[in-house]
Amino acid sequence: MSLKIRLSRGGAKKRPYYRIVVADSRSPRDGRFIERLGSYNPMVPKDHPERVVLDGERAKHWLSVGATPSDRVTRILAALDLVPARRIPRQTLKNLPGQKAQERAQEAEEAKKAAAEAAAAAAAAPAEEAKAEEAPAEEAPAEEAKAEEAPAEEAKAE
Secondary structure (H helix, E strand, C coil): CCEEEEEEEEEECCEEEEEEEEEECCCCCCCCCCEEEEEECCCCCCCCCCCEEECHHHHHHHHHHCCEECHHHHHHHHHCCCCCCCCCCHHHHHCCCCHHHHHHHHHHHHHHHHHHHHHHHHHHHHHHHHHHHHHHHHHHHHHHHHHHHHHHHHHHHC
């Protein structure tokens, strides 16, 4: 018999309240269960103490016996440091793009970068030309200053 630690829904319409239960994996969601471990109330704020009420010792026992928690219960148990957190949910792995699609996306990204670099180079070229035109005007006074210094040196030599 495979065991699951999962949520069993209760409460009114649009006002959910869940019990955290250990049940046979073949039994219905709100049906027969083996043991009630606690409760989960998603309607209260996240920092409220009554949001998750759980008997941690019993949860550890059922995990050691081999019960597998559902995705939501895994997140609840991970928040209480009873199990390690899953990085990627199982459903997300199924929806990842294939290898070729990832390669095409990477090529498209590289093409965008190359186009952006070309546009930046084209925008920088007129700015460089404008600086080149201004540069000779700045160099000319520097040459004139050298010419003025030269006669002063000749006067000292005489």
